[in-house]
Amino acid sequence: xxxxxxxxxPCPRCGSADxxxxxxxxxADAIEYAAPExxxxxxxxxxxxxxxxxxxxxxxxxxxxxxxGSGHIxxxxxxxxxxxxxxxxxxxxxxxxxxxTRRNMALVRRLAPxxxxxxxxxxxxxxxxxxxxxxxxxxxxxxxxxxxxxxRYRRRLWHACGYNRML
Numbered sequence: 001x002x003x004x005x006x007x008x009x010p011c012p013r014c015g016s017a018d019x020x021x022x023x024x025x026x027x028a029d030a031i032e033y034a035a036p037e038x039x040x041x042x043x044x045x046x047x048x049x050x051x052x053x054x055x056x057x058x059x060x061x062x063x064x065x066x067x068x069g070s071g072h073i074x075x076x077x078x079x080x081x082x083x084x085x086x087x088x089x090x091x092x093x094x095x096x097x098x099x100x101t102r103r104n105m106a107l108v109r110r111l112a113p114x115x116x117x118x119x120x121x122x123x124x125x126x127x128x129x130x131x132x133x134x135x136x137x138x139x140x141x142x143x144x145x146x147x148x149x150x151x152r153y154r155r156r157l158w159h160a161c162g163y164n165r166m167l
Contacts, residue, residue, distance in 0.1 A: 008134050011125035013147040019126030023153070026124040039150045040131070042119040043112075044158050049104045052167045054097030060090045100166040107163060115161045118142070122157075124150065 010017040026040045038045070121136035130147040138144065141160035148156060 008123040009145070011123075011128060011130065011147065012132055012145045013130045014125065014128040016125060016127040021124055021126070022120070023122035023124045023131055024120055026126075039153050040124060042115050042154065042157065044108055044115075044154070044163065048155070048158075048165060049101060049108060051097040051100035051104065051165075053093045054101060057090050057094035057097055060087075060093065103166045107166075111158070111161050111163055114139075115157060118161060119157060122153070 008020045008022070011020065023040050024042075118133075118136065118138060121133050121138070122131050123134050124131050125147070128147070129150045131150050131153040132147040133142060133144050135144070139160045139162070141156065
């Protein structure tokens with residue numbers, strides 16, 4: 001990556017030059033600048049690492065537990081078959097979820113150095129709460145001096161660096 005410039009250029013969105021800081025420093029000063037601290041943290045959130053299959057398995061397990069627990073209520077025969085199918089599907093979807101989540105976590109670990117290197121070149125504007133890049137070789141999907149909302153910054157950063165979650 002290119003070296004960081006001494007002073008960031010004014011914000012391309014609002015033109016302000018007095019409330020600019022590197023995004024890597026903005027998380028520490030987020031309260032002062034009222035920035036969404038979680039958006040400027042380059043670490044990907046856990047809900048984007050978990051597999052959709054894990055959510056489905058948890059929902060199926062809860063529904064099966066509630067259905068079995070309410071056994072004193074009359075359950076039609078078709079519901080019994082659906083319940084049995086749901087109980088069988090829980091471990092299958094759970095195992096698929098664990099496998100895909102492990103793949104997602106391995107991908108996060110592999111991409112973390114590149115994401116951190118790109119994140120170092122981001123500039124946060126406290127006036128309009130946007131993030132833009134003022135230097136460096138950026139991956140496809142990110143452009144120099146193209147402001148983006150701070151609340152979408154982290155997701156766009158990870159996707160530009162190559163993170164695509166396995167379902």
